[in-house]
Amino acid sequence: MRPDSSLPPSYFEAMFQGDPDPWGLESRTYEAEKFDATIAALGGRTYARAFEVGCAGGSLTRRLAPLCASLLAIDVSVTALDRAQRKCADLPQVVFEPMVFPRYTPDLVDIDLIVLSEIAYYWDDADLERAAIWIGEAVAPGGDILLVHWTGETDYPQTGDGAVEALRTLLGDQVEAVSARRESAYRLDLWRGRDRA
Numbered sequence: 001m002r003p004d005s006s007l008p009p010s011y012f013e014a015m016f017q018g019d020p021d022p023w024g025l026e027s028r029t030y031e032a033e034k035f036d037a038t039i040a041a042l043g044g045r046t047y048a049r050a051f052e053v054g055c056a057g058g059s060l061t062r063r064l065a066p067l068c069a070s071l072l073a074i075d076v077s078v079t080a081l082d083r084a085q086r087k088c089a090d091l092p093q094v095v096f097e098p099m100v101f102p103r104y105t106p107d108l109v110d111i112d113l114i115v116l117s118e119i120a121y122y123w124d125d126a127d128l129e130r131a132a133i134w135i136g137e138a139v140a141p142g143g144d145i146l147l148v149h150w151t152g153e154t155d156y157p158q159t160g161d162g163a164v165e166a167l168r169t170l171l172g173d174q175v176e177a178v179s180a181r182r183e184s185a186y187r188l189d190l191w192r193g194r195d196r197a
Contacts, residue, residue, distance in 0.1 A: 003157050007122045009076035009100055016057075016079040023118075025059040034186060038117065038148050039063050041179060041190050045144065047071075047113040053101050054119035058084030064115065065091045072106055074099040102130035105138075112143035120163035121149060121156045128163060132170035139193035145175060147189040151182070164189055 015022045025031045038060065047068045055061045055073035057080055065071055071094045075081050081096050088094045099106065102123070114135060123131065139145060147167070149160030158166070164187065168177075175191040182188075 006124045006127045012077040016077045020083055035060055035063055041188055049111050050113035051111050052115040055084050056080050058087040060117055062088055065094050076100050102127050102134055105134045109138055110140040111138050112140045114145045117148040121154050121158040121160050124157045128166050129170055132167050136171055136174040141193050141195040143193040145191040149187055151187050
């Protein structure tokens with residue numbers, strides 16, 4: 001049975017205290033190939049202001065950083081953030097902060113890249129709505145929203161497909177779909193913020 005509320009920070013902190021790389025982000029070929037596909041989906045664009053939710057140990061952060069003049073990467077686990085900071089210590093454009101998004105949101109506007117990688121299925125319906133409201137207000141016109149999610153069964157509040165489709169519905173005509181890729185175990189969606197009326 002699925003939990004009906006977002007997974008708490010303590011769930012993730014316990015995971016990272018028990019294993020510095022609980023999902024094998026640094027060791028599994030599957031993850032490396034998914035990261036390659038994630039970066040390729042951006043088509044070589046560069047970004048003035050980027051925001052990554054759920055950076056874990058910084059594996060994707062390190063790959064995103066060369067495309068970004070400024071990148072704020074957040075996670076709920078301070079243990080994960082410590083690892084990420086060490087991994088990206090040579091990248092001055094990257095700032096790490098502990099944050100329980102979307103309960104709390106950064107004071108940023110006109111973000112031209114928002115990355116939600118393997119994160120939205122941990123949120124309950126209320127948090128999906130909070131995230132959509134904030135994204136709609138924060139993404140720059142023409143800014144990219146990149147979502148990458150496992151499509152198998154989960155024991156989280158959402159499935160990957162369910163979370164992505166819910167966000168798309170909640171965002172409505174504030175974003176347009178640019179590309180969608182579906183692999184055997186994950187989906188990769190790129191949306192773009194529309195000009196505000």
